[in-house]
Amino acid sequence: MAETSAHTTSPRRWPGTRLTSRQAEWIEKGLWYATLLAVAAVLILPLYWMLATALKTPQSTFAIPPEWVPSTLEWQNFVRVFEEVPFGRFLLNTLLLVVLNIVGELFAVTLVAYGFARLRFPGRSFLFLLMLSTLMIPYHVTLVPRFILFSELGWINTYLPLFVPAFTGSSFLIFLVRQYMMSIPFELDEAAYIDGASRFGVFWRIILPLSRPALVLVVVFTFVGVWNDFLQPLIYLNSPEMFTVSLGLSFFQGTRETNWNLLMAGSLMATLPPLLLFFFAQRQLIGGISIEGLKG
Amino acid sequence: MARQPGFIQTWREMSPARRREMFAGYAFISPWLIGFIVFFAGPIIASFLLSFTRWNIVGDPVWVGLDNYNTIFTNDPRFIKSVQVTLTYSLFYLPLEVICGIGLALLMNRKLRGIGVFRTLFYMPSVVPQVAAALVWVWMLNARYGVVNTLLGSAGIDGPNWLGSPGYILPSLIMIALWGVGGSAVIYLAGLQNIPEVMYEAAQIDGANAFQKLRRITLPLLSPTIFFQFVLGLIGVFQTFTPAYIAAGATGGPLQSGLFYMLYIYNRGFVSMRMGYASALAWILTVFILIVTVIVLRSSRYWVYYETDRDRNK
Numbered sequence: 238m239a240e241t242s243a244h245t246t247s248p249r250r251w252p253g254t255r256l257t258s259r260q261a262e263w264i265e266k267g268l269w270y271a272t273l274l275a276v277a278a279v280l281i282l283p284l285y286w287m288l289a290t291a292l293k294t295p296q297s298t299f300a301i302p303p304e305w306v307p308s309t310l311e312w313q314n315f316v317r318v319f320e321e322v323p324f325g326r327f328l329l330n331t332l333l334l335v336v337l338n339i340v341g342e343l344f345a346v347t348l349v350a351y352g353f354a355r356l357r358f359p360g361r362s363f364l365f366l367l368m369l370s371t372l373m374i375p376y377h378v379t380l381v382p383r384f385i386l387f388s389e390l391g392w393i394n395t396y397l398p399l400f401v402p403a404f405t406g407s408s409f410l411i412f413l414v415r416q417y418m419m420s421i422p423f424e425l426d427e428a429a430y431i432d433g434a435s436r437f438g439v440f441w442r443i444i445l446p447l448s449r450p451a452l453v454l455v456v457v458f459t460f461v462g463v464w465n466d467f468l469q470p471l472i473y474l475n476s477p478e479m480f481t482v483s484l485g486l487s488f489f490q491g492t493r494e495t496n497w498n499l500l501m502a503g504s505l506m507a508t509l510p511p512l513l514l515f516f517f518a519q520r521q522l523i524g525g526i527s528i529e530g531l532k533g
Numbered sequence: 534m535a536r537q538p539g540f541i542q543t544w545r546e547m548s549p550a551r552r553r554e555m556f557a558g559y560a561f562i563s564p565w566l567i568g569f570i571v572f573f574a575g576p577i578i579a580s581f582l583l584s585f586t587r588w589n590i591v592g593d594p595v596w597v598g599l600d601n602y603n604t605i606f607t608n609d610p611r612f613i614k615s616v617q618v619t620l621t622y623s624l625f626y627l628p629l630e631v632i633c634g635i636g637l638a639l640l641m642n643r644k645l646r647g648i649g650v651f652r653t654l655f656y657m658p659s660v661v662p663q664v665a666a667a668l669v670w671v672w673m674l675n676a677r678y679g680v681v682n683t684l685l686g687s688a689g690i691d692g693p694n695w696l697g698s699p700g701y702i703l704p705s706l707i708m709i710a711l712w713g714v715g716g717s718a719v720i721y722l723a724g725l726q727n728i729p730e731v732m733y734e735a736a737q738i739d740g741a742n743a744f745q746k747l748r749r750i751t752l753p754l755l756s757p758t759i760f761f762q763f764v765l766g767l768i769g770v771f772q773t774f775t776p777a778y779i780a781a782g783a784t785g786g787p788l789q790s791g792l793f794y795m796l797y798i799y800n801r802g803f804v805s806m807r808m809g810y811a812s813a814l815a816w817i818l819t820v821f822i823l824i825v826t827v828i829v830l831r832s833s834r835y836w837v838y839y840e841t842d843r844d845r846n847k
Binding site: 512 | 544551554555557558559560561562564565566567568569571572573575576577579580583590637640643645648651653654655656657658660661662663664665666668669670671672673677678679680683686712715768771772774775778779795798799802803808811812815816818819822823826
């Protein structure tokens with residue numbers, strides 16, 4: 238212990254006190270832990286409150302003062318959400334959109350990133366810059382004309398506007414994967430070409446398997462993006478049975494006298510999938526975020 | 534292709550193998566190219582043209598010249614209100630996001646036992662979907678049953694009617710957004726971990742205190758990350774929509790004090806179906822964001838420290 242603490246914080250004299258540097262170090266550590274715990278308490282409170290409310294009966298939901306710990310645990314709430322609103326439908330709808338978007342992004346992003354990263358052709362750097370510049374343009378300029386385009390196509394109140402664009406690849410994800418592919422040694426491609434591989438063969442057999450960590454990021458970002466999206470479903474979907482989870486929750490808030498316990502149960506269920514995904518992909522996610530942070 | 538003057542010539546000079554590679558290249562990037570034309574460039578041009586028309590989606594657009602822009606700038610109180618709301622919010626939220634983000638990252642960067650658990654806890658709120666996050670805060674900020682006012686009450690403070698009173702809507706929304714600051718703290722953390730330990734050791738030997746280390750080492754070396762995050766935050770903050778829609782309401786809440794610019798575009802475009810007017814509003818915002826971004830990018834050389842500069846100074 239003494240060895241590790243000497244390693245992490247250097248010994249310090251505290252002039253004017255009778256503390257030894259060792260005692261001072263313990264106090265300092267204690268203060269840091271106290272701060273960490275205080276901040277954690279504040280940041281976790283809303284999640285705790287979501288859970289606590291989700292388990293309350295209607296009476297204890299509206300108790301004054303609020304019950305910090307629910308007097309009875311009403312697990313039935315998680316069933317009632319599915320009965321009172323088509324929450325199961327919302328979940329399935331969202332899941333369908335998530336899958337379609339992931340398939341679309343994986344298809345387009347890998348192909349385009351490979352083209353930008355490994356093939357040489359005139360206009361490549363210009364087009365790549367053009368792609369990067371689209372990242373600087375806020376998406377809302379295209380919101381109105383896209384809506385018009387999709388309504389001309391008769392796509393309003395269908396899922397098409399919510400997943401077809403994914404099959405053209407998101408610029409940000411293409412950029413991310415392209416950067417990753419650039420780091421794969423070119424000797425691998427050359428060796429494969431000598432062995433008679435085609436371009437698609439190199440893409441499919443060499444680059445794609447080696448890009449797996451970047452593709453995990455594509456899946457995670459797409460999942461979270463689609464799961465959380467609110468504005469687009471709000472604009473394009475009209476029939477409640479087609480709603481996504483996010484849109485359904487807001488609809489649920491708006492309709493009747495808000496049943497906060499049920500609404501929190503729904504919110505909790507909406508929060509779980511991205512939260513679980515975050516726990517599973519934590520390592521790749523943090524790594525990917527630091528790549529993104531560095532390149533900027 | 535006008536930007537590539539030698540294009541035709543290059544084509545003639547190309548070997549068949551290079552030509553094949555070119556076809557392959559364009560084939561591989563074609564999904565993006567198609568998407569760019571259909572879902573990006575086309576709509577942008579269309580929205581520019583539409584901003585000079587009056588159109589409620591049924592019938593044909595009517596060309597009205599600069600009428601939309603004229604009305605927006607001279608005779609639209611809701612435009613003024615939404616600009617005020619969005620700017621006020623940005624002015625408070627952006628600095629707070631940077632300060633809290635760095636503060637949280639500094640905490641997450643302590644080398645203490647169990648710090649991984651704290652990192653996870655701090656990051657967690659940023660994973661909560663925006664709608665769920667806004668909803669739980671609406672509930673917590675409830676004037677009668679909300680837990681926030683209960684806590685304030687036990688400290689002897691009479692809590693306000695947060696989302697029900699015009700003066701408290703923006704502070705509420707800032708609080709909601711700051712709850713998710715762990716997302717940017719993680720990026721600051723990555724920046725902090727790239728700062729070489731030797732720098733702090735050298736400063737230690739020179740007798741620097743904690744504040745001096747923060748001021749002279751951490752902040753300058755973190756400035757590229759701060760800059761990157763600030764630009765992203767800037768572009769994002771003007772597009773605030775979901776939390777405002779959920780917490781303040783679709784029309785902007787009492788006295789429209791939560792009428793964010795995007796909410797106003799949504800109301801004009803997708804509730805009143807005034808496509809031309811909404812396009813003009815969107816273009817004004819885009820030009821504004823571009824100008825602000827360019828100013829911030831230009832300013833970067835005065836306050837952002839890049840490793841390469843050091844070589845130049847030597």
